[in-house]
Amino acid sequence: MKKLNLLLLLCAVLTLSSCEKDDNTNSEADIKSLYFAPEDNVKLIGTPVITNSRITFFVLPGDDGLMLAPQFTLSKGAKISPASGTELDFSQPQVYKVTSEDGKWSKEYTVAVSMDMKLKYDFENFESSKGYDEFYERAYIDTDKGTQENLQYIWASGNSGIKLIMSGKPASDYPTSAAEMIGPTGETTTVARMVTRSTGPLGSFAGMPIAAGNLFIGWFNSSKAMGDALAATEFGFPVNKKPVAIKGWYRYVSGTKDYNGNEVYPANAPDSCSIYAVLYKSDENGTRLDGSSILTSDRVVAKAIFKEPAQTLDGQWKPFENNEGDGQINFEYVTDIDQEALEQYKYNLAVVFSSSYKGAEFKGAIDSELLIDDVEVIVE
Amino acid sequence: MIKDKYTMRKILLGFCLSTLISVVPVSGQDYSYRLKAGFNIGGTSPLPIPSEVKEIKKYSPTLAFALGGEITRNLNDRWGIMTGLRFETKGMTTNAKVENYKITLDVSEGDNTGHVKGYFTGDVKTKVRNEYLTIPVAAVYNISPAFEINGGLYMSMRLNGEFSGKAYDSGEGAYIRDNDPTGEKIGITSATYDFSRDLRKMDFGFQLGTHWNAYRQFSLYADFTMSFNSIFPKDYDSISFGMYNIYLNLGFAYNF
Numbered sequence: 001m002k003k004l005n006l007l008l009l010l011c012a013v014l015t016l017s018s019c020e021k022d023d024n025t026n027s028e029a030d031i032k033s034l035y036f037a038p039e040d041n042v043k044l045i046g047t048p049v050i051t052n053s054r055i056t057f058f059v060l061p062g063d064d065g066l067m068l069a070p071q072f073t074l075s076k077g078a079k080i081s082p083a084s085g086t087e088l089d090f091s092q093p094q095v096y097k098v099t100s101e102d103g104k105w106s107k108e109y110t111v112a113v114s115m116d117m118k119l120k121y122d123f124e125n126f127e128s129s130k131g132y133d134e135f136y137e138r139a140y141i142d143t144d145k146g147t148q149e150n151l152q153y154i155w156a157s158g159n160s161g162i163k164l165i166m167s168g169k170p171a172s173d174y175p176t177s178a179a180e181m182i183g184p185t186g187e188t189t190t191v192a193r194m195v196t197r198s199t200g201p202l203g204s205f206a207g208m209p210i211a212a213g214n215l216f217i218g219w220f221n222s223s224k225a226m227g228d229a230l231a232a233t234e235f236g237f238p239v240n241k242k243p244v245a246i247k248g249w250y251r252y253v254s255g256t257k258d259y260n261g262n263e264v265y266p267a268n269a270p271d272s273c274s275i276y277a278v279l280y281k282s283d284e285n286g287t288r289l290d291g292s293s294i295l296t297s298d299r300v301v302a303k304a305i306f307k308e309p310a311q312t313l314d315g316q317w318k319p320f321e322n323n324e325g326d327g328q329i330n331f332e333y334v335t336d337i338d339q340e341a342l343e344q345y346k347y348n349l350a351v352v353f354s355s356s357y358k359g360a361e362f363k364g365a366i367d368s369e370l371l372i373d374d375v376e377v378i379v380e
Numbered sequence: 381m382i383k384d385k386y387t388m389r390k391i392l393l394g395f396c397l398s399t400l401i402s403v404v405p406v407s408g409q410d411y412s413y414r415l416k417a418g419f420n421i422g423g424t425s426p427l428p429i430p431s432e433v434k435e436i437k438k439y440s441p442t443l444a445f446a447l448g449g450e451i452t453r454n455l456n457d458r459w460g461i462m463t464g465l466r467f468e469t470k471g472m473t474t475n476a477k478v479e480n481y482k483i484t485l486d487v488s489e490g491d492n493t494g495h496v497k498g499y500f501t502g503d504v505k506t507k508v509r510n511e512y513l514t515i516p517v518a519a520v521y522n523i524s525p526a527f528e529i530n531g532g533l534y535m536s537m538r539l540n541g542e543f544s545g546k547a548y549d550s551g552e553g554a555y556i557r558d559n560d561p562t563g564e565k566i567g568i569t570s571a572t573y574d575f576s577r578d579l580r581k582m583d584f585g586f587q588l589g590t591h592w593n594a595y596r597q598f599s600l601y602a603d604f605t606m607s608f609n610s611i612f613p614k615d616y617d618s619i620s621f622g623m624y625n626i627y628l629n630l631g632f633a634y635n636f
Binding site: 025026027028029030052100105106107160161163222223224225 | 431480560562564
């Protein structure tokens with residue numbers, strides 16, 4: 001039995017040697033959170049939105065204008081440049097580079113601050129660095145140091161969630177994109193274009209056979225996109241003014257077929273689009289309302305819903321209105337607004353567009369197309 | 381260390397052939413024969429276990445058996461040369477917690493199949509089950525009439541194989557990062573993978589064994605085998621590290 005013991009010992013040695021681990025090998029390069037040192041006296045509104053390559057945060061306009069020194073927590077062992085706590089001019093977004101602990105991977109983050117969210121949207125500004133179009137707003141903010149330009153990355157779409165299955169396709173094939181065409185004013189302009197797309201086998205597998213084009217104020221949490229899609233659309237950013245109405249222009253044509261190619265959306269029962277805006281109370285944790293709660297939560301204070309947006313088969317732009325001649329859709333308040341809380345940015349505003357109104361449930365006609373331009377939230 | 385795998389293969393094949401020739405029965409020589417049946421217990425594992433694997437939560441050897449015959453040409457009282465043929469399965473299932481584990485996840489719906497290639501963090505359940513036809517060649521040394529030890533090489537041809545599994549969320553969150561570890565995070569509740577088609581046809585390795593004559597013609601044996609090569613091709617990129625067969629074959633032999 002001696003030999004057998006020897007053999008078992010050999011096995012044990014082999015097994016043990018195979019367990020040696022060098023643990024300084026984290027390959028992730030994420031920014032996990034953004035905060036300010038107490039002595040900086042910067043007042044963050046809500047929680048910063050951190051996606052895979054961009055951070056958007058809101059601050060109350062302070063003494064130093066847009067000179068800010070944000071600090072970061074990172075993936076285990078990762079390093080950031082410029083260093084956490086470096087004072088930089090955030091009138092333009094700043095780019096930080098994060099390098100993983102193992103040194104093999106790095107990622108750039110564009111960090112943008114927003115002050116006083118813009119309420120008038122012309123959809124002229126977008127960028128396509130990630131392979132799909134992302135709209136942003138160009139605002140001008142009055143600070144103690146004069147008027148400063150401020151790029152606001154307030155628009156989100158589900159594009160990042162389906163990037164996996166879109167690889168190699170042009171930005172215009174994504175459900176949400178920027179399109180150049182004759183706009184509501186009769187001149188060539190850039191508009192927001194949302195098209196309901198089939199997602200192919202990968203999407204079907206995940207129970208998401210279609211991807212409706214969508215565009216909303218808020219952010220898209222793609223880590224939730226495949227498991228809990230309704231939770232992935234986190235709606236709303238803080239405002240300090242009371243919305244009264246929403247104005248805007250749209251064009252909409254329904255598709256006729258579902259993702260199986262069946263003719264289930266004929267002319268007498270077409271697909272429909274979603275166009276609405278919601279004002280809701282923020283909570284202490286910074287939790288946003290998402291696709292499951294945006295219209296039903298008791299935190300909702302007011303809603304402006306375009307009830308039955310008709311198809312525009314003549315190719316003409318039409319205004320958002322529930323009755324012909326209104327020219328706008330009024331916010332209907334379900335509860336009174338707390339003026340003091342409003343001044344402290346304790347309310348979030350979301351504006352939401354989707355090319356299929358049941359898109360969040362993955363129902364809709366393939367090729368349903370919604371075009372949006374020149375939107376404005378009217379405030380008191 | 382022989383770097384070139386083709387050179388190594390030639391040497392192995394040469395060794396096997398020369399041994400086979402040397403044990404081909406010739407009258408006037410002393411031969412012994414045995415039949416063996418046993419179980420393979422072990423793992424198909426990376427060596428060393430990479431840092432991406434944080435915890436092996438569960439391991440089960442599964443029912444893997446080996447059946448075969450051996451022929452030994454006895455050179456003198458102590459030494460001999462052995463070869464043989466055995467049919468065996470090598471398999472296991474494991475559940476492991478992984479971080480940034482490079483993998484290609486397979487997703488399918490009806491006739492369509494899609495792949496997501498990236499770095500997965502979460503839990504993986506792996507099932508390995510390969511059937512091999514194996515030719516061992518070994519030097520035999522008899523310590524006493526009852527004890528024998530042997531050591532040599534083996535060459536296996538894979539008849540059938542499975543390397544498949546599931547990537548899932550065990551409750552602590554699971555995601556795959558698109559393409560590289562800095563890519564977009566996509567949450568995963570459950571997805572599958574199947575690399576069975578990509579398994580190598582051949583497996584080469586060494587073996588160390590011992591026999592103990594327990595009762596009359598019956599002996600107990602233990603053969604340790606370990607492969608030199610990964611079960612996947614060298615440049616395989618659906619997982620980022622080699623997987624080696626490391627098994628202990630325990631069983632009974634009948635000596636003619």
